[in-house]
Amino acid sequence: xxxxxxxxxxxxxxxxxxxxxxxxxxxxxxxxxxxxxxxxxxxxxxxxxxxxxxxxxxxxxxxxxxxxxxxxxxxxxxxxxxxxxxxxxxxxxxxxxxxxxxxxxxxxxxxxxxxxxxxxxxxxxxxxxxxxxxxxxxxxxxxxxxxxxxxxxxxxxxxxxxxxxxxxxxxxxxxxxxxxxxxxxxxxxxxxxxxxxxxxxxxxxxxxxxxxxxxxxxxxxxxxxxxxxxxxxxxxxxxxxxxxxxxxxxxxxxxxxxxxxxxxxxxxxxxxxxxxxxxxxxxxxxxxxxxxxxxxxxxxxxxxxxxxxxxxxxxxxxxxxxxxxxxxxxxxxxxxxxxxxxxxxxxxxxxxxxxxxxxxxxxxxxxxxxxxxxxxxx
Ligand SMILES: [Zn+2]
Numbered sequence: 001x002x003x004x005x006x007x008x009x010x011x012x013x014x015x016x017x018x019x020x021x022x023x024x025x026x027x028x029x030x031x032x033x034x035x036x037x038x039x040x041x042x043x044x045x046x047x048x049x050x051x052x053x054x055x056x057x058x059x060x061x062x063x064x065x066x067x068x069x070x071x072x073x074x075x076x077x078x079x080x081x082x083x084x085x086x087x088x089x090x091x092x093x094x095x096x097x098x099x100x101x102x103x104x105x106x107x108x109x110x111x112x113x114x115x116x117x118x119x120x121x122x123x124x125x126x127x128x129x130x131x132x133x134x135x136x137x138x139x140x141x142x143x144x145x146x147x148x149x150x151x152x153x154x155x156x157x158x159x160x161x162x163x164x165x166x167x168x169x170x171x172x173x174x175x176x177x178x179x180x181x182x183x184x185x186x187x188x189x190x191x192x193x194x195x196x197x198x199x200x201x202x203x204x205x206x207x208x209x210x211x212x213x214x215x216x217x218x219x220x221x222x223x224x225x226x227x228x229x230x231x232x233x234x235x236x237x238x239x240x241x242x243x244x245x246x247x248x249x250x251x252x253x254x255x256x257x258x259x260x261x262x263x264x265x266x267x268x269x270x271x272x273x274x275x276x277x278x279x280x281x282x283x284x285x286x287x288x289x290x291x292x293x294x295x296x297x298x299x300x301x302x303x304x305x306x307x308x309x310x311x312x313x314x315x316x317x318x319x320x321x322x323x324x325x326x327x328x329x330x331x332x333x334x335x336x337x338x339x340x341x342x343x344x345x346x347x348x349x350x351x352x353x354x355x356x357x358x359x360x361x362x363x364x365x366x367x368x369x370x371x372x373x374x375x376x377x378x
Contacts, residue, residue, distance in 0.1 A: 002220045003140070003193035005252050009362045013244075013271035016361040019252055021087040021139035022189035023079060026054045028252065029268035029361075031354045032089060032276040033347055037062050038072075038082040041281050042336075042343040045084050051316070051344065052351050054086055055139070057276050060093035060132050065115050065122075069135040077137030077184055088138040089276075091256070092129045092171075092197075095225075098147045106146065108163065126170040134178055134192065142223060143171040145197040150229040157201035161210050164199045168217050172196075195221040195254065202235055204242040211246035221252040221274075228257045228277075233377075237266070244271050261290050261353050262373040268357045269366050280350045284342035287331045290349045295376040296324075298342065303328040316348030 009016040017028040033040045033048065036059040040048055048056065058078055063069060075081045078088055097104055097111050104113035110125030129144035144167055148160040175194045196219035200206030207224075214222060224243045227236050240255055247253050254274035255267055264275055280290065289296040291311035296303075298310070306324035318327075318341045330338035360366045 002191050003252075004190065005221070005250070007250070009364065011361040011364045011366045012269065014269045014357075014361050014366055015249075015271060015273060016358055017252065017273055019087075019273075020190055021055075021193075022186075022191075023085055023087045023139055024054070026087050027358055028273040029354055029357055030054055030274050031264060031350045032057050032274060033350075034059075034276055034278045034281060035082075036278075037066070038078060040343075040347075041285065042339040043281075043347065045082065047344060048084075048347075049086070051347050052355065053347070055089060056084065056086075058088055058090045058136060058138060059096065060090050060129060060136065061096035061124075063090075063136060064093065064132050065117055069132040073135035073137070073182065077135075077182065079137060087140070089140040090133050090136050090138040090142065092133065092142040092144040093124055094129070094142075094145045095147050095257075097124055098149075108166075110144075126167040127174040130171050130174045130194070131178065134175070134182060137182060137184060138192070139190070140193050140195060140221065141175075142195050143168045143197050143219075145199055145225055147226045147229070148199055148201045150202065150226075150231060152201050154203055154206070157199075157203055157206055160201070161199045161206055164197065165210070165213050165217070168196050168214060168219075172217060172219070193220045195219055195223050195252075197223045197225040197256070198243045198247070199226050200239070200243075201226060202231055202239060204238060207239050207242035208246050211243045215246065215248060219251075221254060222247045223254040223256050223274075224272075225256045227255065228259060233263065236263075237270075240267060240270060240272065260375075260377045261350060262375055262377075264350065265353065265357055265366075265369060265373050268354070268361075269370055280346035281343050284346045285339045287338070287342065288346075289327075289342060290346050290376050292349075292374065294374045298324065298327050298338075299331050300328070310345050311349065314345065314349060315352065316345050318342075318345040318348070 004020040019026040126144040133141035145164040196214040200210040252273045287299045292313040303324040309319040
């Protein structure tokens with residue numbers, strides 16, 4: 001069986017869903033913390049469990065380079081290697097490989113690139129990406145796609161989208177032939193699931209066409225990729241809306257690499273089921289806290305004697321125990337605890353926000369939460 005997905009309740013276009021993986025049920029809409037190297041930076045796995053993270057991301061490119069997918073496979077897969085018994089998703093490595101713009105060369109067959117670690121030469125094809133992701137063993141894996149650069153002309157964006165569609169077919173064929181080639185495969189548990197990815201740059205017509213043709217290829221879930229690459233927020237929404245018009249309502253729909261807390265709420269309201277972003281963890285390491293009153297830069301002098309919690313409305317352990325003055329002191333003193341506590345709070349804020357979104361959908365009304373969300377992007 002492949003990733004059973006049921007919808008429990010709806011509020012407008014928003015859906016409350018349950019995604020059943022071999023590593024437990026994921027309630028959607030869900031925010032997925034990013035754990036690039038098999039670690040959500042600064043936060044141990046038991047804390048992620050306490051915070052209520054249901055599913056986290058790993059990164060194919062990074063784990064392939066270090067420690068290597070064969071090693072992870074031989075140690076029982078990524079779940080066992082990192083001691084994470086809940087659900088995992090790996091991205092295909094496409095985005096990272098394309099980000100190495102000066103270090104890579106793209107052909108129809110795949111992408112030749114140099115490691116950012118030691119300059120060694122590597123070749124990723126759609127088949128190779130899926131082979132690595134099968135070896136890592138995440139519950140959900142992603143097709144290898146080309147992230148069209150931004151900005152790009154319509155013609156070039158179409159060519160790029162066409163290649164992503166051809167690569168999606170190759171990913172699917174390789175996956176179907178090899179998905180059970182792992183020692184931990186069990187016929188009693190849901191199979192690993194391969195998601196297709198909608199591209200099409202900043203053109204609504206291409207987004208719709210990409211969605212139609214990816215759905216024709218047939219996947220158990222669909223992602224919308226290539227967004228949050230510098231376009232205005234209104235454009236991001238428009239591209240998501242164009243793809244959602246076409247994507248089937250009975251399958252999970254995942255927007256990759258977004259966004260600020262208020263955006264995550266808006267996209268859930270539009271009918272998006274899954275989102276991931278480095279923002280809460282990366283911002284935390286730079287001293288930026290997301291709160292119910294907006295964004296807070298903890299290194300600011302005005303917090304030096306502030307005895308209030310980071311966010312008076314937050315129920316996390318950090319807000320229950322520590323003051324803004326102390327968090328500021330840790331940050332300006334470069335204490336490692338600063339990154340740990342800031343990350344715990346930011347993740348709690350995102351995960352609690354999604355919990356509130358799910359509760360509101362179960363009550364059939366998201367208007368209160370949409371009206372109450374504060375801009376945190378500046
Ligand atoms: Zn907090």
